[in-house]
Amino acid sequence: MHLLLTVLNTVVHRLAVFQDGILHEISEKIQEEFIQGLEGGSSKSSIAMLPSFVPALPDGTEVGKYVAIDLSGRNLRIMLLTLKGSNEEPEQINHNYVFPASVMKGTGDQLFTFVVNCLMKFLNEVNLLNASLPVGFVFSYPCELLSIRSARLLWWTKGFDIKDCLQKDVVKLLEEALELNMLTNVKIEVVMNDTVGQLAATAYKYGQECKIGVVIGYGCNSSYLENTARIKKFNAAAAGYKFDKMVVVTEWEEFGEKGELTKILTQFDRDIDEVSVHKGKQM
Template identity: 35%
Template sequence: MGRLARVYAAVAVVVAAVAVAVVVVKRRGKGPKWGKVRAIFTDVERKCATPVARLRQVADAMAVEMHAGLASDGGSKLKMLLSYVDNLPTGDEKGLFYALDLGGTNFRVLRVLLGGKEGRVIKQEYEEVSIPPHLMLGGSHELFDFIAAALSRFVATEGDEFRIPEGKQRELGFTFSFPVKQLSIASGILIKWTKGFCIEETVGEDVVAELTKAMERQGLNMRVTALVNDTIGTLAGGRYEDSDVLVAVILGTGTNAAYVERANAIPKWHGLLPKSGDMVINMEWGNFKSSLLPLTEYDEALDFESLNPGEQIYEKLMSGMYLGEIVRRILLRMAQESSLFGEVVPQKLEIPFILSICDIVAQRGARLAAAGIYGILKKLGRDTVTSPKQRTVIAMDGGLYEHYSIFSECVNNTLRNLLGEEIAGTVVIKLANDGSGIGAALLAASHSQYLEG
C-alpha cells in the first residue's frame, strides 16, 4: 500500500477518534482536566474561524496578488508563471502521443491514440516505474538514462494499432513536477530538486535537453513537444472533456492552481501575442501569504520547524501533507496540559506527521481553498452575472479532495456561499483524475510539430 493510500485509510479512524473526544469534551467532560481541554478547543475554533466576510477579503487579496504577479517577476508571492501553453486541447487532435509523468519516486509512461471529434481517446496504455533510491542522489546522466531506457522499453511494446506513419517522429508530453523556470513550451531550467531528489549537476540545466540527450543515447527517436506541471496537465485533461474548463486546482498532498488568462492582460509578457490570444498561468498559489489568513500558534510552529520556513504558507494551511500535523500538535498540547490521554503522553503523539485530519482544521483548509478559487473567478470577471450566462468549469484533482468527503463538500458549499445562488449555478467543479498523465499527452497533441498552419 502506498504512502497516500495509508494516509487515506487512516482518515476515518482518526476523524472518528477526534469526534468522540470532541463530544466528550463538549457534553460530558467535567473537572479541571476537561476545563483545560475545552479551553484549548475553544481557542482553536476561534483562531481557525473563517467567516464569509473574512473569506471575501482573502479572495480580494488573492486577486490583488495575481495582478501583481502578472505585472512583473518578483512582484508578488504568487509567481504567476508563464507556461507557454497557448493551445489547449479541442477534441480535434488525432494520432499517437506519449506522456512521461515525473513527480516523485515513481514515474509513469503513457501512450494514447486520439481519433478526433468522433474517435476521441481510442486507446491508452501506461506503465509505472519505481526509481531506485541511489539514482535520486546520483548523477544527472544516470537518472535520465534510467528514465529514457524505461521509456524505450515501453515504446517497444507498441501494438500495430499504435504504429506511427512513416517519416513521423514520436511526440512526448513531459510532466515535470519540480520547480522550473519555463523558457518555452518545450524547455525549462530546473531551479531546485524537491521530494527527496538531490542531483546538483541538473540544477540550472534544461530538463528537456537532459531527457532528449538520454533518449538519443537510447536510440529513441522522440521529441518533447510540451513541458508542463501536473496542474497544467489537469487543466488540459479537463478542457479535452469540457470546453468550458477555465481553471484547474490540485488539492492533495500539496496544492496549486492554474488558469487560462488573456495574453494581453499579462504585462510581463513581452513576446508576440499567441494566435489563440490566451496563455495558461501556473499560479504556484501554495506560496500565497496574507495577514488575513487565520494562523494559529500551531501553524506558526509547524512553519518554523519545516524545511522551508516562511514559504508555502497557504499550502501549509490546506494540503494533505500538513493538515494532520496541525491536528497532532493540538492533541499533543491537550495531552501535555490536561492529561487528556492519561498521565503519560502517548509516544506516537510525539512523532511529527503521525496523524491525519480533524474537522476543525480540515474545514478551515477547505474554506480557504474555496476563497482562493473565488479570487481567481474575481480576477477573470466570472464572479458576476453575464448575459448570456457564462459557464465556468473548474477541473479538480488530488486525493484530499477526491477521498475526504467532508473537505470536498466544504469546498463546494463555501464557494456557493461566496458566489451567491445565481452565479453559483454557472460554476461547476469537476473531478479530473489523472490529469498529469493524459493531460501531458493531450498537450503534446495540441502543440504537435505536425499541426497544419
C-alpha cells in the same frame, strides 16, 4: 471513551482556526498577488504566474497517438495515449514507476537516466521501441518556460532535491539522456506543468466550459487560460509569441511566503514544515 473524546476535542480545537473575516482577508490578498504576479512574477509576488506558451485548449476533435512522460512527485508515469476525435473517450495505457529515494536526492544524470530506462521498458512492452511518436513531457516543478519545449528549472518541490539540475533546461537534460541511450527516435514536442495537462485533458473531454485546471496531490497548483496582454511581464514580441491567449501556471502553492497564512497555521503545519526538505516553502 472519555479520554478519547477529550483528545479528539483538543485536536479539533487546534484545527478550528478559520473565521470568515480571516478567509475574506486571505481571498483579497491572493487576488492582489495574482495581479502582481502577472505584472512582475516572483520578483513582485509570492505567486509567480508563469507563462506556459500554450496558446489554446483542445476541443475534442484532435486525433493521433502520443506518448506522455509525467514526472510529478514520487511516481513517474508513462502513458500511451490514442485520441480518436469526435469527443470519443481516448484510449490509455499507463505504467507507474517509483523513484528510489537515492534518485530523488542524487544527480541530474541519475534522474534522467532512470526516466529514460523506464521509458525504454514501457515502449518495449507496447511494441513501440523503434517507433517515432511525439512525446509530451509533464514536469510539475516551477520552471521558467523559454518556449513550448524549453523549461529552466527554478526550484524543486515534492521531496526532490537535485541541486545540479537547478537553473538548467530540463528538456535538454532529458534529450541528452535519450541520446546517450540511443533512443533518438523519441522527440520531445512539448513540456508542461501537470495542471496544464489536466486543463487540456478536461477541455478535450468536456469542451470550453473547463476554465481552470487544479491538481491537489503531492502539491497543489492551478492553471487557466489568460489574455496575453494581461501578462505584463511577458514580452510577446521578443519571444515571437503571436497568440492572443496563453495558459498561465499560477504556482499558487507558494502563497504564504510573506506571512499571509500565519493567522491560520496550526501547530501541525509548523511541525510538518520543520522536517520538510524545503522548509518555509509551500505552507
